[in-house]
Amino acid sequence: MQELEERILADGVVRAGNVLKVGSFLNHQLDIRLLEDCGRAWAQAFADDNVNKILTIEASGIALAACASKFFDYAPVVFAKKSMTKNLDGACWQAWAHSYTHNTDNAVLVEKAFLGPGDTVLILDDFLARGEALKALIKIVHESGATLAGAGVAIEKNFQGGGDALRAEGIKLVSLAQIVSLENNQVSFVR
């Protein structure tokens, strides 16, 4: 998606350790017009997949999923939680995901009432690197008996391999910006 690539080049900041900071528009401060355009792009890519539910994970995926919903006929959004709170009931689908950003193992929790055999699910998230979060969400979709339509991410760091592993499993993955390298503080996209 050209608009997203241009924004990354204009406002993204590369930090040591293959960190790409996009906090000025994607995951701390949010440009809602851009997020809506991401949603529109996923809706085109998944137009024939009968998506009736969008699944994401707190916190950075929530805004993207909320902005995408209207392009899927206002499909309900479910965001997985990373810890058990008083607001969750006991009956949850659960998986584990390692976060390289926070260097922790996070539980990924979805109440069973909100995901089941009647759902055809599109998973959305801001970043795909090693794919830990997506793999946990996919596991939950399968365990719930729902159908997986595929996954959409805004930014894939292709050089970290998570996306290719998912594609090798036959999962439909739509990444709106694909980064092949962050070396020398330069963002290089897949061409």
Added chain:
Amino acid sequence: MQELEERILADGVVRAGNVLKVGSFLNHQLDIRLLEDCGRAWAQAFADDNVNKILTIEASGIALAACASKFFDYAPVVFAKKSMTKNLDGACWQAWAHSYTHNTDNAVLVEKAFLGPGDTVLILDDFLARGEALKALIKIVHESGATLAGAGVAIEKNFQGGGDALRAEGIKLVSLAQIVSLENNQVSFVR
């Protein structure tokens, strides 16, 4: 807001300890049409307040803020974070908020680059009970030199006092559903 009150009566579940579960439509599974209607209601209430930035806090406020933005001419949304991550720079506005839901004291962090004297800020969140999160966000707005337009919440638990404390300070607060009691597992709204 009648639509929200009706939804709370239809799908909200009261739990011990004055907990109102609205996870089926507001803070776990999200009804984006309803969230957009909340955004529209706040836009009417704050139409004369020159809002040019929306501030919320992860995780449950993000979807409401994202859905409200377009009714404020796509004002940027900033969501405060509750922990320092690799994705945050060192230079942050910081306050502390006690979470009664999680029984923890949370840091509330916003990068200084995204909030400052040029901003007129509307704070949005899903719930207002004792007001800990809103007070922390208000403190950050003041420290940044931004102007506070006011705060909007979807559900105020009026019997827990946080909203009245804010009103007593002269803060413009727009709560779309105001709950006076959850006694006997019954939701009673302010009339």
